[in-house]
Every structure is written in C-alpha cells, then in structure tokens.
Amino acid sequence: MTAFTHRTLPQTVVLETGRASHHLGEALTTLGRHRVMLISSRRDEAAARQLTDGLDVAEHWTEVAQHVPVELAERARVATERAGADVIVCLGGGSTIGLAKAIALTSGLPIVALPTTYAGSEATPMWGLTQDRTKTTGVDDGVLPHTVIYDATYSAGLPLELTVSSALNALAHSVDSLWAPSTDPIAQALGLDGARALAAALPVLVDDPGNLAARSQCLYGAYLSAVSFTTAGSGLHHKICHVLGGTFSLPHAQTHAVVLPHVLALNAPAVPRQAERLATALGARSLDDPAAAACAALDELCRSTGAPRSLRELGMPESGLAEATERVLAVAPSSNPAPVTEERIARLLREAWAGPHPANPTGR
Structure with missing residues (x-):
C-alpha cells in the first residue's frame, strides 16, 4: 500500500425511515437556526410543506433546474436575503441541493439536506453553475450540508x-x-x-x-x-x-x-x-x-x-x-x-x- 493522505469532511448523516421531521427539528436546534429558506421542486412541494409544518418557513422556493443556471441562482440568492432566512432546508434531488449550494456559496448559510434521489450532491463540498452552455464546478467547504437526513419515504415516489x-x-x-x-x-x-x-x-x-x-x-x-x-x-x-x-x-x-x-x-x-x-x-x-x-x-x-x-x-x-x-x-x-x-x-x-x-x- 502506498502512502496517502485522506481528508474526512465534517458532516452529520442520519438514515432512518419515517422520522425525517424529528431529525430536521434536532438539526435546526443543534445549529441554533430557525428561519428557514425551504427549497424543493414543485413535484415535492406538498411533501416539503408537510415536512416543515410548524417551523418558521421564511420562503418556500420551488423553481429549480438541472445544472443550476447562474440566472436562477441569482434570483434565489436575492429571495433568501430578502426573506431574512438563517438556514437552508432542501428536499429533493441533485438540482434542488445544487441550488441550495449556490445560495450557500455566497450567503454562508448552513444547509440541511433531505435527498429524494441518489445523486449524492449532499455528501460533497462541490458546487456547479451553468452559463453560456458551459458548466463550471468548484469546491468550497461552505456548501457542504451541515446535516443530511436520509428517509426512504421521500424517495418512494421517484419514478x-x-x-x-x-x-x-x-x-x-x-x-x-x-x-x-x-x-x-x-x-x-x-x-x-x-x-x-x-x-x-x-x-x-x-x-x-x-x-x-x-x-x-x-x-x-x-x-x-x-x-x-x-x-x-x-x-x-x-x-x-x-x-x-x-x-x-x-x-x-x-x-x-x-x-x-x-x-x-x-x-x-x-x-x-x-x-x-x-x-x-x-x-x-x-x-x-x-x-x-x-x-x-x-x-x-x-x-x-x-x-x-x-x-x-x-x-x-x-x-x-x-x-x-x-x-x-x-x-x-x-x-x-x-x-x-x-x-x-x-x-x-x-x-x-x-x-x-x-x-x-x-x-x-
């Protein structure tokens, strides 16, 4: 075996079916944040509302797109700042989590991610933005979600x-x-x-x-x-x-x-x-x-x-x-x-x- 240096990223990961709301509440308490910028696709809108029932949702953003166009990221960033959110909660796949990362990249807000697909974006500090038919990616520890909650209930409707x-x-x-x-x-x-x-x-x-x-x-x-x-x-x-x-x-x-x-x-x-x-x-x-x-x-x-x-x-x-x-x-x-x-x-x-x-x- 050759010599190597391995870096492990700081992140809390929870996997349990049927307890997402409980674990989300615990994550927000740990972070000391409460004013939520909620991000989901329109397909997941009802599930996201149910998940955050009883929480202080400052804004629920439902416009997401693959490869995160720069123009979309800018609109979502403005909405986050206008709402006075202090934490981002995202329910969805790679496009949804990617948009949350784009917001965190400039705002510094922590992310709690609840994946509904197997894209894996929630486990990485990598971000990606697309402009003029070119996708640019980068690495920034600030976009790594603080907490990931895996609950198979939310992937059950995936075609x-x-x-x-x-x-x-x-x-x-x-x-x-x-x-x-x-x-x-x-x-x-x-x-x-x-x-x-x-x-x-x-x-x-x-x-x-x-x-x-x-x-x-x-x-x-x-x-x-x-x-x-x-x-x-x-x-x-x-x-x-x-x-x-x-x-x-x-x-x-x-x-x-x-x-x-x-x-x-x-x-x-x-x-x-x-x-x-x-x-x-x-x-x-x-x-x-x-x-x-x-x-x-x-x-x-x-x-x-x-x-x-x-x-x-x-x-x-x-x-x-x-x-x-x-x-x-x-x-x-x-x-x-x-x-x-x-x-x-x-x-x-x-x-x-x-x-x-x-x-x-x-x-x-």
Whole structure:
C-alpha cells in the first residue's frame, strides 16, 4: 500500500425511515437556526410543506433546474436575503441541493439536506453553475450540508426510470473514484462498498419499486459513493458528463447512466486490479478476465434494469459530437488510466451516442 493522505469532511448523516421531521427539528436546534429558506421542486412541494409544518418557513422556493443556471441562482440568492432566512432546508434531488449550494456559496448559510434521489450532491463540498452552455464546478467547504437526513419515504415516489438512472449516476461516483486524480485506498474502499450496495438494491427496486428497505440501501450506497467521489475528484467520466450536460442540456442522471459503461470499457483494461475489485462488487460470475468481468457485470445491471442506452435517445444532436470531443479534451484529467486522445474520445462519444452499451472492454 502506498502512502496517502485522506481528508474526512465534517458532516452529520442520519438514515432512518419515517422520522425525517424529528431529525430536521434536532438539526435546526443543534445549529441554533430557525428561519428557514425551504427549497424543493414543485413535484415535492406538498411533501416539503408537510415536512416543515410548524417551523418558521421564511420562503418556500420551488423553481429549480438541472445544472443550476447562474440566472436562477441569482434570483434565489436575492429571495433568501430578502426573506431574512438563517438556514437552508432542501428536499429533493441533485438540482434542488445544487441550488441550495449556490445560495450557500455566497450567503454562508448552513444547509440541511433531505435527498429524494441518489445523486449524492449532499455528501460533497462541490458546487456547479451553468452559463453560456458551459458548466463550471468548484469546491468550497461552505456548501457542504451541515446535516443530511436520509428517509426512504421521500424517495418512494421517484419514478422507476429515474430511480434506475439516478442509482447508476451514484454508481458512476464509485467507478470514477477508482482512478480519479486524488483517489486513495479509503476512497476506493468506500466506493466499492457503495457499488456493492447499489448493485444489490437496484434490481429489487425494479421488481418492487415501493420497497423502502431497498430504497434505504440505495441511499446508503449513494452516500458512500459520493463520499468516495469527494475525495477522489472528477475523473474522465464526470468530465464528459459535465460537458454534455452543460453544453447540450442533457438530463443529468440519464447521461451518467449512458456514458458510464463506455468509460469503464476504455479504462478497465488499464487497471486490472481495480477492475477485479469492481467486478466482485457488482457480482460478476467469473474473474478470469477482470476487465471483461467488470464490463459484463455493469452491462447486465444496465440491461436488466432498463437503463437508457444512448445519448441519441436523450436528445444529444449528432452534429454536436465534434464540439463535445473538443470540450472533453480540454478538461480530461491527465491521470486517466488509459491515455486520452482525440481519436479515443471521439470514438467513445460516437458509440455512446449510437448505443447500446459495450459489453466488453475496449482499452482503445
């Protein structure tokens, strides 16, 4: 084992089904804050109101959007200041939590997050804002939620298609953490256990979407995966998805689900030990060829759960592939296991656009 330095972020994490209101009250008491800026999507508006019944809600903001446009963030910041809020409570997925982070970035207000998807934003100090078709990300400890409350009750209404894509988005955090620029053994261990939990729970939810135990397991897996990603940083997979989402406004979770098998097929042959560990976590039947085993196990998970298969079906224009290639090359990490070349990225994006998922590693 090589020497490493691992940083653990300060955060309170609670996982319990059916007790979110109680834990929210405790979190606000601990913080000594009471005037709430409540953020949710319109879909979660009723649940958010019920959750905060009896609290001092200064403002309930329901306008959220993927990739957090700068203009939206500015409007929400002004509303927060005007309301005199001293704490942000957000109920929702990555877009909702992302907006809460955008507000915290300039206001310094603490966040209490109640995730309804498996996006994992609640476990990281990373923020993202989009302007002029370009998504900019950064790291600031001030946007890390003070408390995260996982209650499977609030993810029970997540449509099955989004459940699958969101869980695969979480799995992408695990996979990227195996080789991202700042990875270390602790991040990899957390990511692999997160992958194991997600791979076991997701097929259960496909058969029984209302299974709260499986949804709790997905929340647990998503948290571990996000924590691993926080340490490891953005690898090639996330750089690609940020380009595609910011430039072409593609749906966040579905884009991750489509791109993940292609990046794994590229990188797995270059890191056989990591590929073997991932294959084991995903329940591979044979480890004779670790890269092939990892790719096959991921492909089986994607196919059996009905995950989206191509960027084309998500609305990615074929005419945008050349621009996407250029933008990815500009941000791709030099530490990627497989050398990043224009030919390789162009081919990866072309194959992801056309679909279906690769069942075998390419290493090319």
